[in-house]
Amino acid sequence: MTRPNPDDPRLAAFLRQHRSPVPPPALDLEERLLQNLPSRTRQPARAPRPLWLMAPVLAAGLLATWFSYHSVGPLPPDPDDLVSLESFLENNWDATVEEDLDVGLFPN
Amino acid sequence: MLTDCQPDREPDSVLVQLCIQGDTQSFRRLYQRHQQRVRSILCQLCGPSQLDDLVQEVFLRAWKGLPKFQQTAKFSTWLYRITWNVASDQRRGFAKLRVHLQTLAHAVPDHHQDPGLMQLHYRDLVQRSLNQLSLDHRAVLVLHDLEELPHKEIAETLGIPVGTVKSRLFHARAAVRKFLQQEGVPL
Numbered sequence: 001m002t003r004p005n006p007d008d009p010r011l012a013a014f015l016r017q018h019r020s021p022v023p024p025p026a027l028d029l030e031e032r033l034l035q036n037l038p039s040r041t042r043q044p045a046r047a048p049r050p051l052w053l054m055a056p057v058l059a060a061g062l063l064a065t066w067f068s069y070h071s072v073g074p075l076p077p078d079p080d081d082l083v084s085l086e087s088f089l090e091n092n093w094d095a096t097v098e099e100d101l102d103v104g105l106f107p108n
Numbered sequence: 109m110l111t112d113c114q115p116d117r118e119p120d121s122v123l124v125q126l127c128i129q130g131d132t133q134s135f136r137r138l139y140q141r142h143q144q145r146v147r148s149i150l151c152q153l154c155g156p157s158q159l160d161d162l163v164q165e166v167f168l169r170a171w172k173g174l175p176k177f178q179q180t181a182k183f184s185t186w187l188y189r190i191t192w193n194v195a196s197d198q199r200r201g202f203a204k205l206r207v208h209l210q211t212l213a214h215a216v217p218d219h220h221q222d223p224g225l226m227q228l229h230y231r232d233l234v235q236r237s238l239n240q241l242s243l244d245h246r247a248v249l250v251l252h253d254l255e256e257l258p259h260k261e262i263a264e265t266l267g268i269p270v271g272t273v274k275s276r277l278f279h280a281r282a283a284v285r286k287f288l289q290q291e292g293v294p295l
Contacts, residue, residue, distance in 0.1 A: 016254055023156050
């Protein structure tokens, strides 16, 4: 590496030339270090979010909703029920309308 | 093994990611890549005593801290910051470290080389000139003039502005130069 700012180069060169030597490491230092490392649970790589799946999933959801609404819609009424409902309305219609007219059009 | 087939010059960032996932062999490669400079910095800041223990402490702290390491900074800069913290803790732990270091500087001979007497004399002077500095000034001088790190990286390592790095470097050099000149070293 070249020195980035070589001001006072004579002093720096003198210091580098006469610096104390660094004693070599113990032969087993590297192995001791690796053995002393606390174990770390491997973190699985985070899978990228499949954003491209969002549109097909939304479309499929809408289609499923539409089909379920039309296929599992309200059941057709029973013909016997329709007959009894019709007769009930015919029997009670006049009385209901007259009561409403009396109350609604001529208040006291 | 996860990384056996991969080239040695894999970027630090890749190795860091593998380490975060628990791959100790990637951490071995980070250690092999950076331990020499970490060792050198620690030796200049704390002396050769307990050097292996201090290096081990630096890398243990790095392993534990890697999951929180934000890779906006260089791994080496982050590692040097841990080195600085370990050195600072070590210095606080020894109230008499200066005397201890001076004693070691005189007492520990160099068995690896056989330099001449002048070489030994100059080495002793350099060590004593560094010992007289405060740890802050000494750290800047060691990182810049001995380890040749740029101002910006030193600032990030020590957590101080670049201007403060330059100021400390100026004062540290002046003190060292004055000491050496008083000892008769022609600079």
